[in-house]
Amino acid sequence: MHYSKILFIFFCSSILIFPSHHTIVLTPSVTSSFYYCTNSTYGSSTNISYGGQDYLNNHYYYESVYKFSFATIPPNACNISATLEAYRTSGSIDGIIKKVPNDLDFTNYTACYSAVDIGAPCFHVDPSSGTQHDVTSFLGGTIDPNGNINFGVASTVLTGLANISIKLTINYDLLLNVSFQNNFISVGNGGTIIANSIQYNSPATGFQIIEGGSITGAAQDQTFTDINYTFTGWYSGTSLISTERTYMFSPGVSTTYSAHFLGKPTVTNRNLHYNASNPKQPITVLWSEHPSTGVTQYQIWRRVKYDKQPTGSPALIGTVNRGTFSFVDYDYAGTNLGFTKWILWYDVRPYYSVEQTYSDSAWALVFSNGPLAKDVARNKENSNELVTENKIENYPNPFNPSTVITYQIVNPGHVSIKVYNCLGKEIADLVNEEQNTGKYKVLFNVDNLASGIYFYRIVANGY
Numbered sequence: 001m002h003y004s005k006i007l008f009i010f011f012c013s014s015i016l017i018f019p020s021h022h023t024i025v026l027t028p029s030v031t032s033s034f035y036y037c038t039n040s041t042y043g044s045s046t047n048i049s050y051g052g053q054d055y056l057n058n059h060y061y062y063e064s065v066y067k068f069s070f071a072t073i074p075p076n077a078c079n080i081s082a083t084l085e086a087y088r089t090s091g092s093i094d095g096i097i098k099k100v101p102n103d104l105d106f107t108n109y110t111a112c113y114s115a116v117d118i119g120a121p122c123f124h125v126d127p128s129s130g131t132q133h134d135v136t137s138f139l140g141g142t143i144d145p146n147g148n149i150n151f152g153v154a155s156t157v158l159t160g161l162a163n164i165s166i167k168l169t170i171n172y173d174l175l176l177n178v179s180f181q182n183n184f185i186s187v188g189n190g191g192t193i194i195a196n197s198i199q200y201n202s203p204a205t206g207f208q209i210i211e212g213g214s215i216t217g218a219a220q221d222q223t224f225t226d227i228n229y230t231f232t233g234w235y236s237g238t239s240l241i242s243t244e245r246t247y248m249f250s251p252g253v254s255t256t257y258s259a260h261f262l263g264k265p266t267v268t269n270r271n272l273h274y275n276a277s278n279p280k281q282p283i284t285v286l287w288s289e290h291p292s293t294g295v296t297q298y299q300i301w302r303r304v305k306y307d308k309q310p311t312g313s314p315a316l317i318g319t320v321n322r323g324t325f326s327f328v329d330y331d332y333a334g335t336n337l338g339f340t341k342w343i344l345w346y347d348v349r350p351y352y353s354v355e356q357t358y359s360d361s362a363w364a365l366v367f368s369n370g371p372l373a374k375d376v377a378r379n380k381e382n383s384n385e386l387v388t389e390n391k392i393e394n395y396p397n398p399f400n401p402s403t404v405i406t407y408q409i410v411n412p413g414h415v416s417i418k419v420y421n422c423l424g425k426e427i428a429d430l431v432n433e434e435q436n437t438g439k440y441k442v443l444f445n446v447d448n449l450a451s452g453i454y455f456y457r458i459v460a461n462g463y
Helices: 109-118
Strands: 009-011 015-017 021-026 030-036 048-050 053-055 061-069 077-088 096-100 120-124 148-155 164-183 192-195 198-201 204-210 215-218 222-224 227-236 239-242 246-249 255-265 273-275 282-286 295-306 315-321 326-333 342-352 364-368 391-395 402-409 413-420 426-435 438-445 455-459
Touching (some): 061 109, 077 148, 109 148, 164 192, 255 342, 295 326, 326 342, 391 455, 402 413, 426 438
Antiparallel strands (some): 009 015, 021 164, 061 148, 096 120, 096 148, 164 204, 192 215, 222 227, 227 239, 273 282
16 A cells, blocks of 8 residues: 655745645455356356356346455544546456445355445446546545445456456545643643633643644643742653744644643742841741642841942841741841841742742841841850860851851860951951850951951960
8 A cells, every 4th residue: 555645835925734645545455256147158047156156047247346444544534535446457348336335245246246236336447547536425424444445346248357457545634633731740730721822721632633734832820829830841742842832733643732830939928027126136037838838948038238338149047947937037136216227138938849949039128226246156056056176157258248257166265256358457356255165156347348358367275
C-alpha cells in the first residue's frame, strides 16, 4: 500500500495551512472466482457443479468477488473518499463492476454468485489503467477499521476476466483530539484555562481539529491558598512547546497541552505589624500564619535610613519556622514618636518549600528611637550557651549608616574594642570594661564619618 502527505502553503498577507491529506491504495485481501454456465456450454441440460457447489441451469457467467480490508486505515480518519480502478491487463473481454454486500461469505459460491448477479452495476472494466471511479457513496460516510468493503465483477463470456487488475484508493484526513489542562505542583490540574478565546474548567477536553489545522490555548495566572501561580510554559508531555502565554498549536497527533506554573507565596493575609511603642525595648515584628501548609519558614528582612543619609540595602536578620508569629529585633529600640531620625522597614517573606520560592518584597514602615547600643544576647535563650571559642564579626558589611559588631569571649576579663581608619587613627572606643564569659554585641555608627574602610580591634583575656 502507498501513503502520501501533501501540504499546501499559500504566501500572502497571512499564511494559510490546509489540512494534510492521506492516501492509501488497497488491493483485495480476499478474492473468489467461479463459473456458472448452461447446457449449451457443456452439452447437457442438467445442473453442473463447480468448485464444490451446484449451480442452476440459467446463465453464462464468469464472476469474481473482491474484499478490501480497512485494517490499515486509522480509526480517526475523517473526510473520507474512495475511488476504484479496475482494468484489463490484457485482452478485450468486457466486464461489469458491481457492488456486493460487505458481509458476503466468500466460501459460499452460491451466495457470491447471487450477490454479483443482482448487485448494483458501477462501471465497465476499463481497457487500461489510469481511470479512477468514485465509489465514496458506498462507504456510508465512515470507515470501521475492523470492517471492509466488497465489490464483484461479472462477464458474459465464460473464459472470464482472469486478467483483471482492481485497486481501491482511500483518501482521508486525520481527526485529532486535543485537551488543555493546568499543572500546579502539589495542587493538581484544576483551575481555569482558555481554548479558542473561551474559558473552561481544567482539564478541558473534547476539542477536535483536522490534522494541519490549529487551535489556540491561553494560560491564566491563578491563586490557591495564597500561593500565586505564574505561567512558565506550555508542555506536551515533558517537551516544552512555548513560553508564550497565548499560543496557537498545530498538533500532528492527538495530544494534551499542559500549562505549567511557578508557585510563589503572597502576603495578602500577612497582617504585618509591630510592638514598638516602648523606647527602652527592642522592636517586635509580628505577623499572621500563612494559610498554605507548604510555607514552612519565614525570612525577616530590614532596611534602615538615618536622617538624610541614603537608605541602606536590605539585610536578612533572621529566619524562623512555621508556627512562629513574631521576631524580636534587638538592634533597635521602639518609639512612640511620630517621627525620628531613624526610619526602619521590615519585610517578612514566607518560604514555599514545595517550589523553594519566597514571596516578593513588601516592606512596612516603623519609626525607631534609635539603635540599642549594647545587648547581652540577641536571643535570651542563647545567653546561657557555653562559649568554647573566641569570635568577632559584624553585620551588615558593607553598611550604612551602622553595623552591629557581635563577639564572644571564653575567658572573663577586661575587653577593649576600638575602631581605626585607613591611616591607623583611632576614631571610636566602643568597649572598654570588664566582661564575663559570654556573647555580646555593640553598635558602630558612622553618622559623622566619611565613607571608606574601617578596622576594628579587640583586646581580651586570652583572645
